[in-house]
Amino acid sequence: MSTTDTTVFIIGAGVGGITFAIGLRRQFPGFDDFKICERAPDLGGTWRVNTYPGCASDVPIMFFTHSASLSPKWRGTHGLQPEILGYWDDLAAEFDLRRCISFNTAAISATWDNNAQVWGIVTKNSSGEEHTTRAKVLVSAAGFLEIPRMPDIPGLETFKGAMFHSGKWDHSVDLTAKRVAVIGYGASAAQLIPELLKDASTDVMQFCRTPSWFLWNLRSPYGRMQRFLFKWFPFAKRLERVMRFWLMELLYWLVFSGSIGNRLYRRLSTYYIKTRAPKMYHNLLIPTFKPGCKRLIVNAGYLESLHRPNMRMNWDGIASIVEDGIVTKKGDKLRFDVIVPSTGFAAAEYPLPVRGLDGLPLQKYFDSHGGPTAFRGTMMPGFPNLFVLGGPNTLTGHTSVIFTEEVQTNFALKLIKPIMEGRVASVDVTEAATDAWNARLQKRMKGSVFMDCVSWYRVGQTGKVHATFPGSAVLFWWWMRTVDLKDFRVVPVHGLD
Numbered sequence: 001m002s003t004t005d006t007t008v009f010i011i012g013a014g015v016g017g018i019t020f021a022i023g024l025r026r027q028f029p030g031f032d033d034f035k036i037c038e039r040a041p042d043l044g045g046t047w048r049v050n051t052y053p054g055c056a057s058d059v060p061i062m063f064f065t066h067s068a069s070l071s072p073k074w075r076g077t078h079g080l081q082p083e084i085l086g087y088w089d090d091l092a093a094e095f096d097l098r099r100c101i102s103f104n105t106a107a108i109s110a111t112w113d114n115n116a117q118v119w120g121i122v123t124k125n126s127s128g129e130e131h132t133t134r135a136k137v138l139v140s141a142a143g144f145l146e147i148p149r150m151p152d153i154p155g156l157e158t159f160k161g162a163m164f165h166s167g168k169w170d171h172s173v174d175l176t177a178k179r180v181a182v183i184g185y186g187a188s189a190a191q192l193i194p195e196l197l198k199d200a201s202t203d204v205m206q207f208c209r210t211p212s213w214f215l216w217n218l219r220s221p222y223g224r225m226q227r228f229l230f231k232w233f234p235f236a237k238r239l240e241r242v243m244r245f246w247l248m249e250l251l252y253w254l255v256f257s258g259s260i261g262n263r264l265y266r267r268l269s270t271y272y273i274k275t276r277a278p279k280m281y282h283n284l285l286i287p288t289f290k291p292g293c294k295r296l297i298v299n300a301g302y303l304e305s306l307h308r309p310n311m312r313m314n315w316d317g318i319a320s321i322v323e324d325g326i327v328t329k330k331g332d333k334l335r336f337d338v339i340v341p342s343t344g345f346a347a348a349e350y351p352l353p354v355r356g357l358d359g360l361p362l363q364k365y366f367d368s369h370g371g372p373t374a375f376r377g378t379m380m381p382g383f384p385n386l387f388v389l390g391g392p393n394t395l396t397g398h399t400s401v402i403f404t405e406e407v408q409t410n411f412a413l414k415l416i417k418p419i420m421e422g423r424v425a426s427v428d429v430t431e432a433a434t435d436a437w438n439a440r441l442q443k444r445m446k447g448s449v450f451m452d453c454v455s456w457y458r459v460g461q462t463g464k465v466h467a468t469f470p471g472s473a474v475l476f477w478w479w480m481r482t483v484d485l486k487d488f489r490v491v492p493v494h495g496l497d
Contacts, residue, residue, distance in 0.1 A: 001122075001130050006035045007420060009121050009135035011107045011352065013038035014045015016141030016389035016405050018092055022068055023409040025095045028420065035133060036097070037123050039106035043092055047085045052169040052188060053195035055081035058298045059400045060218070060244040062237060066402060069094060070237040072230035076221040077244075078300075105131075110138055111355045112384060117425040117491060119385065136425075137416050141389045141405075142351050151183055151343045155321040159339055166192060166342035173338060177201040181326055181334070183318070184342035185212060187295060190302040192342070197308045205312045205334065207326070210454070211284060213269045213291040214299045215251075245399075245473070252398045252472045255292040256449055265291045276303035284315050289453035292397050344456050356383035357428075371459030371466040375434040375487070376480055378408050384428035384491070385419065387412040392466050393441050395457075397450075399473040407480045414483045426491045433487035444470040 008024065010017045013036050024031055042048055057064045061079035065071065071087055079087070092098055104126040111120045119138040124130050148165040150156065156163075164170040166188045176199060182189055185208040196204050222230070229236035254261040273285050276299065285303075287294075305311055317329035325335040350372070354362040360382050366372045374380050377394035378387050389405045396404065418424040442464070450457055450465045457467040469476050 001132055003132045003134065005118075005134045006033055007135065008034035008137045008139060008416070009119065009133055010034065010036040010139045010141055011110075011121075012036070012045060012141035013040075013043040013092075013097075013101050013103075014141060015047070015088065015402060016045070017139070018043065018088055018097060019066060019402065019405045020139050020141060020389060020409050020412075021097050021100065022066060022091070022095050023406070023413055025097075026068060027413050028417075031420070032100075034100060035135075036101040037105045037107050037121075038101055038103050041103050043098075043101065043103075044085045044088050047081055047088065050167055050169075050188070051081060051171070052166045052192045054191040054193075054300070055188075056191060056300070057084060058187060059248065062240045063244040063248065064400050064402060065241075066091060067241075067406060070230075070234070070241060072227065072237060074222060074230075075227075076219060078219045107142075107352055109353045109355075110386075111359075112357060112386075114357060114384075117384075136419055137385045137387070139387050139389065139412070140352065140354075147345055147351055148341075149344050151318075151341050153183075153318050153321050158323055159321050159325075160323045161337045161339065163339045163341070166340055167345065175199065175202045175338060178337040179203045179335060180205070180338045180340060181336040182206045182340045182342055184208075184344070185210065186342060186344060187297050189342040190297045191300060192340075193311070194301040194305040197305050197311050200310055203310050203312075205314055205336075207314050207318055208284070209315075209317065210294075211287045212294050212297045213266075213287055214273055214303065215269070215296045216272050217299050217301070219298075219300055245403075248399045249472055249474060252396070255296070256397060257472070262290055262292065262449060272299075273303060277306050281306060281313060284313070287453075290449040292449040293451075293453040294455045294457075295397060354383070354386070356380070356386070358382075369438075371464045373434070373438055373466070375429040375437050376408075376411060377469070378412060379429040379434075381429050381431045381434050384426035384489075385416075387416075393438075393469050394476075395467045396469050396473065396476070403473060404469075404476060407477050411480045411483065415488070422493055424490055425493050428489045428491075429487055430489060441470060 010020055017036055021036060024034055040048060057079045060077050061074050062070060065087060069091055105123050107121055108124050109122045113120055118134045118136055121133045121135060121138065122130055148167040150165060162173045175196060180196060180202060182193060182204060189206065193204060193206060196202055255265045269291060270286055274282050277285055318326055319329045320327045325333060327333050350363050350366065362383060365380055365382065372392035374388060374392045377391040389408050394404050394408065395401060415427045445451060445465050448470045450468055454461045458465050
């Protein structure tokens with residue numbers, strides 16, 4: 001097995017990996033000693049993989065982009081999947097990142113060598129060849145929403161028609177004149193169903209278990225004047241971005257921060273749902289839990305599509321899947337040609353075997369703490385020089401994940417700088433600092449809406465809230481803006497005091 005050395009090794013060339021690489025380029029001009037491995041044949045991460053009909057951003061696109069490069073090319077306030085993927089491809093070209101990426105190369109393990117103070121990362125390419133890279137710093141940008149979660153339904157494997165998860169859409173399957181079952185009631189289902197229904201010959205039945213709160217449709221096309229301003233007056237793009245940021249913060253204060261705003265939003269969303277959806281579904285579509293407990297769904301035509309004659313909802317529950325369809329808990333057997341689970345991702349499972357000090361597996365560390373746990377969502381004790389983007393309690397229900405990953409990148413680079421300069425060998429967060437940080441988060445969590453229902457934000461959907469940050473984007477930035485060395489064990493380079 002061949003071996004090479006590098007200073008920084010980044011796992012994943014999705015949004016997180018590209019964001020971190022841009023941070024390196026911007027903060028350390030001329031620095032080129034980093035590598036990125038990507039198991040897919042191209043970059044883009046979730047925006048390359050998720051190609052289901054109607055796939056688009058829920059966050060306004062001028063804020064759902066990297067702050068280093070705001071594009072004037074967007075046709076509307078919310079970007080479609082092909083546009084977003086093209087944007088990140090352009091961004092990689094702008095910062096000359098493609099030559100640093102090894103495509104079709106999966107990271108299969110990472111182990112900390114405490115004697116050498118380096119990570120040993122084993123990768124495997126599409127030919128099955130394995131390679132070891134020794135890196136001073138390891139950045140995991142593989143994401144926690146990487147592994148599609150198939151529903152746990154008896155007989156799932158017996159279905160003889162076409163079946164594929166919405167996160168791995170099979171474009172070879174023609175849905176014309178087909179009976180299609182969509183399992184799930186989340187954001188992806190709400191985007192793809194209106195698109196499927198545009199073909200009147202496609203009959204769709206959506207199997208639902210728990211309703212969700214909706215956010216009214218905020219999408220609109222940019223006019224010619226707006227696009228002219230974005231192209232020729234860069235400050236117009238910045239102004240649009242700032243405005244969208246504060247609108248998202250307003251949503252936080254309305255939905256997530258207090259009982260008065262939450263009750264007001266509940267009334268507004270109830271009224272909105274009832275004025276858009278068929279009356280026959282009203283009692284089924286209004287949740288009993290507080291808004292924000294589950295991810296808010298942006299209505300981009302979904303509620304209106306429920307009026308279509310080729311659309312039906314089924315709230316009876318699924319007892320089993322058989323060769324030619326689905327059996328409900330009421331005993332009805334319904335025939336289908338295609339089944340599309342739209343049931344989210346295995347967010348609590350770390351997608352890579354990582355071993356830190358004394359061979360401790362990262363997943364074992366998470367399990368011993370009741371689920372994914374980290375200091376500032378970025379570092380774990382016992383795993384020196386490991387930085388995780390999109391880590392535990394860094395997601396929000398209202399703002400841009402790109403913003404939070406930029407904030408994480410800036411935090412991590414403060415700690416990586418002395419390593420790159422050769423003054424420090426490793427930095428490891430202490431257990432005490434990690435415990436204090438998480439006690440602070442969970443204390444805020446107790447009074448939050450996130451504890452009010454079953455959701456993928458929680459371990460096993462009912463346990464500890466591991467995904468979301470219990471605060472505004474401003475608070476996340478404020479808490480992450482500085483580094484206190486008392487929170488870390490620092491190992492100097494040999495020979496330094």
